[in-house]
Amino acid sequence: MAQALVKTERDANQRRALISRSIFLIPGLAYITIFMLVPLGFIFFYTFLTRGTYGGVEYIFTLENYTRALDSLYVGILMESIMIAAAATLLAFLIGFPTAYAITKLPSNWQNVFLLLIVLPFWTNFLIRTYAWIVLLNTQGFLNKGLINTGLINQPLEFLYKPGAVILGLLYAFLPLMILPIYSALVRIDPAMKEAAINLGASPSQAFRQITLPLALPGVLVGAIFVFVPSIGNFIVPELLGGGKTVMVGNLIRDQFLKARDWPFGSVLAISMVVMLLILFFLQARVNKAVLGEKSG
């Protein structure tokens, strides 16, 4: 009897502690609900409706928007978007990992200086930075002039308005988002890990591949998502550097809402992106758990 009373009292205490802790979650939860989940709910609702003549929706149920999304034209655009975003992500990893690794090897006060330099481009407007690439890459641009002056080419090359230019633009725009999480994963690794591997007979390169790299994997995955997600939905870079020839799914969605005035179809495309990203997050969480163990997963 007395024990049962103690138990209910303890439960009540725990409940109270839980409630008081949850109070701090309210602003964040409210923000996400009002500005993210509710609009997403609207978008999802629109996917089953019919387009209005001048934009908007008519409340007639249909699944046609979904069947239309399976058209090879749109699947092709989605595939190309995935390829472009994946290429930008891969390149960002190949450049970002060595950069992040090199920064961790610097004395700590220099590490901060270099991290500041990495985020420095963010202080300039994204549009302006992307425009700058046009100046560099166009047929009268710095790159072509330089190549002609050195005699490597006679005719200016067309760098712009190709997938390669879009990949370059995305890589340039989002590379810092790859470097920072990898850096933070690398600095968190206990230096004794690598020493332990070497002490147990691993060569420095084995220790790097078998210990440092797997332990940095969670950071790599965060970086990959940070680059891939804004890349695949981006419509500014394909517009400016792809010249409208390279259409990515982000451009397609924007056009459905603003030009074609087909809100329901635009919603289907948007929702399919969200689903794809959720799958990515799920996979990332699984890998995290495998690398860091149950507790920290």
Added chain:
Amino acid sequence: MSAFLSIENLSKNYGQQIAIKNLSLEIAENEFFALLGPSGCGKTTLLRALAGLESVDAGEIRLQNQDLLSLPANKRPVNLMFQSYALFPHLTVYENVAYGLRREGLPKDEIAERTSKVLRTVSLLDQKNRSPSQLSGGQKQRVALARAIVKRPKILLLDEPLSALDKKVRSEMQLELKRLQHEAGITFILVTHDQEEAMSIADRIALMDQGEVIQVATPVEMYRAPKTKFVADFIGENNLLTGQITTSSFMVAGKSLPIANTQLPSGSNAVLVLRPEQITLGVSGFVAGKLISSNFYGGSTLLFIDCGFDQLIKVTCVLDQVPVVGTTCHLSWNPADATLLSDG
């Protein structure tokens, strides 16, 4: 004929800071050796230099007459158990222990056999498929130990192996370490700042301070015959009375205490070293003072007595003879038991 492991004139500086200063040391085969000292005394640097994780500026380390310093860290027959354990979080207990054997390129069944055997020795065979994050502190430590001894190194280095464990697990692990060392027939070198740990576990201790070895001795020798004031102060509870030697006695704060024969010249400054258990209470004594407080430690009680010196005198006393706080106590001891050290 030279020792199993000999360290000769080893030096290491970090810029202006001296980590190891012209250090020489010999360690025998199968010895359980402890490097003891306060933090920053260079003991960990010495350990890391043995493992090859730290370069040295000058000197030699020879293991069975073979130059150890010329071997890269991953080729040395020396394994280190890290203070943080440094278990690989993405590998299972089994994979952690097998890691070193796999680097040797041994056949698969030999790796499996040796790994399982060592895991059984540290009673972790049932946990072999767990991840390190699922283990308790004591279990993690046993994995770290298993991972280091499975390679059958000539020397096992242990960096503060017990500092992260609570007191009860710690004494169990001390026994375990001693048993393992005996069974495996491996030379153990342990680094610790905890003198009790070093005293209870090691065959011999090197007490270090500021990059130098101050005294190398067995625990009993070091307790009984400290070579310097630093050793006397660092090892165990002690009363250190600073004063001056006269022709027949020792003058401390205006009081004259009896001494046995000493090599130290009359008139020189010295420190009288008196263990708390060497002092007895009686109706009369060499000095008297008021009992300030008593600390109960179970088997014995430590009394703090104010005799007018610059410090309170510590005296060990059995439980049923503890005087009431405030009473005057008379202290005496056998002058031959007390050690006199020159105070340079």
